[in-house]
Amino acid sequence: MTPAIEVRGVHKAFRIPHELRTTLTERLLGALRPTRYERFEVLRGVDLEVPRGSFVGLIGNNGSGKSTLLKIIAGLLVPDAGDVRVGGSVSALLELGLGFHPELTVRENVELYGAVLGYPRHGLDARVDAAIEFAEIARFRDAKLKNLSTGMQMRLAFATALQASTEIMLLDEILAVGDASFQRKCLDVFAALKTQGTTVLLVSHNLDHVRRFCDHAVLLQAGQVMAAGTPDQVIAGYMEVALAGKRVAHPGDGSVRVRDAWLEDGDGSKLTQAHSGDHLTLVLRLEALSDVHEPVLGVLLRDAHTEGYVYAVNTQNLETTIGTLHAGEALEARLEFVAALRNGRYTVDAVVADRSGTVFHDWVNEVSGFEITGSVCRDGSVDLQGAFAWRRIASPQAATSSRLAGRAARTGTS
Amino acid sequence: MSLVNAIDIANPPAVPGPGGTAPPTVRAQQAARSGYGALILQFAIKDFKIRYTHSVLGYAWSVLNPLLFFVLYFIVFTYFVHLDIPHYPAFLLLGVVIWNFFDEATTSGAGALLARATLLSKTAMPRIVVVYSALLTAGMTFAVNLVVLFVFLLFAGPPFALPAVCFPLLLVDLVLLTLGTALFLAPLYVRYRDVGYLWRIVLQVGFWMTPIIYLDLMVPEQWRWLVWVNPVGRIIGDSRRALIYGWWPGGRGLVLTTLMSVIVCVLGFSVFRRLQARIVEYL
Numbered sequence: 133m134t135p136a137i138e139v140r141g142v143h144k145a146f147r148i149p150h151e152l153r154t155t156l157t158e159r160l161l162g163a164l165r166p167t168r169y170e171r172f173e174v175l176r177g178v179d180l181e182v183p184r185g186s187f188v189g190l191i192g193n194n195g196s197g198k199s200t201l202l203k204i205i206a207g208l209l210v211p212d213a214g215d216v217r218v219g220g221s222v223s224a225l226l227e228l229g230l231g232f233h234p235e236l237t238v239r240e241n242v243e244l245y246g247a248v249l250g251y252p253r254h255g256l257d258a259r260v261d262a263a264i265e266f267a268e269i270a271r272f273r274d275a276k277l278k279n280l281s282t283g284m285q286m287r288l289a290f291a292t293a294l295q296a297s298t299e300i301m302l303l304d305e306i307l308a309v310g311d312a313s314f315q316r317k318c319l320d321v322f323a324a325l326k327t328q329g330t331t332v333l334l335v336s337h338n339l340d341h342v343r344r345f346c347d348h349a350v351l352l353q354a355g356q357v358m359a360a361g362t363p364d365q366v367i368a369g370y371m372e373v374a375l376a377g378k379r380v381a382h383p384g385d386g387s388v389r390v391r392d393a394w395l396e397d398g399d400g401s402k403l404t405q406a407h408s409g410d411h412l413t414l415v416l417r418l419e420a421l422s423d424v425h426e427p428v429l430g431v432l433l434r435d436a437h438t439e440g441y442v443y444a445v446n447t448q449n450l451e452t453t454i455g456t457l458h459a460g461e462a463l464e465a466r467l468e469f470v471a472a473l474r475n476g477r478y479t480v481d482a483v484v485a486d487r488s489g490t491v492f493h494d495w496v497n498e499v500s501g502f503e504i505t506g507s508v509c510r511d512g513s514v515d516l517q518g519a520f521a522w523r524r525i526a527s528p529q530a531a532t533s534s535r536l537a538g539r540a541a542r543t544g545t546s
Numbered sequence: 547m548s549l550v551n552a553i554d555i556a557n558p559p560a561v562p563g564p565g566g567t568a569p570p571t572v573r574a575q576q577a578a579r580s581g582y583g584a585l586i587l588q589f590a591i592k593d594f595k596i597r598y599t600h601s602v603l604g605y606a607w608s609v610l611n612p613l614l615f616f617v618l619y620f621i622v623f624t625y626f627v628h629l630d631i632p633h634y635p636a637f638l639l640l641g642v643v644i645w646n647f648f649d650e651a652t653t654s655g656a657g658a659l660l661a662r663a664t665l666l667s668k669t670a671m672p673r674i675v676v677v678y679s680a681l682l683t684a685g686m687t688f689a690v691n692l693v694v695l696f697v698f699l700l701f702a703g704p705p706f707a708l709p710a711v712c713f714p715l716l717l718v719d720l721v722l723l724t725l726g727t728a729l730f731l732a733p734l735y736v737r738y739r740d741v742g743y744l745w746r747i748v749l750q751v752g753f754w755m756t757p758i759i760y761l762d763l764m765v766p767e768q769w770r771w772l773v774w775v776n777p778v779g780r781i782i783g784d785s786r787r788a789l790i791y792g793w794w795p796g797g798r799g800l801v802l803t804t805l806m807s808v809i810v811c812v813l814g815f816s817v818f819r820r821l822q823a824r825i826v827e828y829l
Binding site: 146203206207208209210222224226231233235236240243244245247248249253 | 584585588589592595596599664665667668669670671823824826827
């Protein structure tokens with residue numbers, strides 16, 4: 133049986149114009165000169181095979197070419213070289229939405245995009261209704277799209293694409309928006325798609341979803357397929373790549389250098405993956421290149437997907453001091469913490485500054501990182517490892533009414 | 547017990563199965579897929595709706611616009627400038643209606659790719675669909691205007707004569723010419739936004755250089771060739787001869803007009819086909 137999607141040696145480069153003309157004269161002169169372009173190679177020889185009926189996850193850092201690859205498979209972009217074969221009808225949900233028209237009503241939009249996505253002629257109305265129903269916005273079917281919330285629009289886009297019931301679905305980060313209940317619904321749909329034998333190519337930063345639903349995973353790194361195989365293997369490879377490839381230049385004054393960093397579990401063995409709620413130790417190795425008086429060491433923990441900070445701490449906050457570091461001295465710092473985090477990938481930034489916090493000796497982004505699994509939380513930013521407990525107490529209403537009854541009885545007797 | 551589970555109890559996930567119906571096989575699906583004809587029509591209808599929301603007169607504007615200009619030109623060129631042309635109202639209305647279609651259809655057709663940029667950058671449908679639908683929208687207005695024109699001719703114009711049968715052919719030429727022009731301009735417009743401004747100027751110059759308000763014979767002898775090389779001018783001229791004056795348009799002239807329109811149409815298609823593939827990158 134031929135695969136559903138076959139990608140062979142696909143190259144794609146974009147030309148990014150250099151526009152640094154700020155003054156009018158420059159612009160006028162520039163109009164005569166051709167604009168200079170920089171070639172940015174997004175895909176560099178990608179081979180990919182998606183078997184029929186399989187659920188494949190495409191993972192990789194931002195800018196690794198995942199979305200571009202999806203657009204090429206969807207037929208939106210033309211590859212510079214290489215060959216793409218798609219065996220079957222395709223619907224694609226890319227970059228959060230379908231591009232609905234704000235001035236049309238919900239129903240009109242679904243009709244229009246139903247026509248675009250190729251809803252079958254028979255039962256078109258039923259499908260339009262089903263899409264609106266699924267998006268849970270039946271009440272607003274005659275409201276203009278611009279009056280809907282972003283979440284509702286996103287739900288509608290997903291529902292509309294789903295109703296096309298194509299053999300192949302390309303989904304780019306569809307779970308990034310939407311509330312918890314809609315995410316749950318999407319996950320149920322994934323399960324249903326799997327049983328129906330729909331081929332799905334899913335781009336996601338949520339490694340947990342990839343592990344749960346995908347039969348295969350593909351890791352894209354700098355426009356090339358770095359790994360392909362079972363989700364577990366590929367995700368493990370991704371963690372290594374994500375950690376190794378990303379040491380950024382040190383923007384500090386260079387008097388202290390962060391040399392190395394890693395995570396350890398309670399037994400002192402290095403790890404890149406931990407269970408939510410585990411006690412972890414971050415080990416940082418510093419080296420002073422010149423004498424530094426009481427440097428402040430800071431650690432920032434970031435959610436690798438949202439890139440937002442989830443935790444920030446430094447030696448000053450914790451009221452400890454490193455003391456004076458002399459030139460050539462090396463230091464190992466250990467930070468013990470509880471990984472009360474949600475499932476996902478996290479990165480560690482290390483900062484060495486002076487006491488005022490105005491002079492930076494060193495700042496290294498993504499000096500280390502790890503992945504958290506096993507959290508039961510599906511929403512929120514942390515997993516505080518909460519636990520419910522309950523006991524039954526007398527109903528306040530019952531208490532009030534009995535009190536009133538008592539009062540009435542007293543009034544009656546008086 | 548997590549918060550999410552609590553929500554789910556209140557709101558059980560009712561999954562009606564994606565797709566609603568069992569997914570048909572490939573071939574069946576391709577056959578059942580609503581054709582692009584339906585899509586073009588959908589686009590044209592929605593365009594229409596979008597254009598006339600928030601306006602009280604709504605669709606009436608598309609008829610009113612050429613009529614108002616017709617009245618204006620009629621007053622200016624009958625009472626201020628004494629143009630002595632037989633059946634001038636019918637003569638003028640025909641010219642304005644045809645030019646109006648060419649103007650509106652090429653403008654919206656040229657801008658169609660940009661106007662639908664968000665959609666085109668997210669769904670892989672044939673790019674040409676949006677140009678067709680822009681033309682169809684302009685075509686609907688044209689059709690209504692033609693009805694107005696024919697009603698006018700019936701009541702206030704000279705009686706129809708046999709040469710009027712040439713008019714459908716001239717209409718076909720007009721559509722081919724307009725389609726070709728729009729297809730030629732649309733992808734260029736995406737690459738170079740100057741095309742939009744430039745085309746407005748061309749249309750404005752074209753309006754005065756085309757015998758719409760005046761008679762082609764009023765153009766001095768040495769400039770007459772400007773009228774002969776202008777396919778819109780040729781179509782308007784021949785339409786007047788056929789519909790208003792009851793003369794047969796010259797056979798050779800008619801062939802030449804058709805040839806010009808077909809060439810523009812083929813050129814438009816080939817340019818569009820060459821440029822459409824990478825157009826998304828420039829949207």
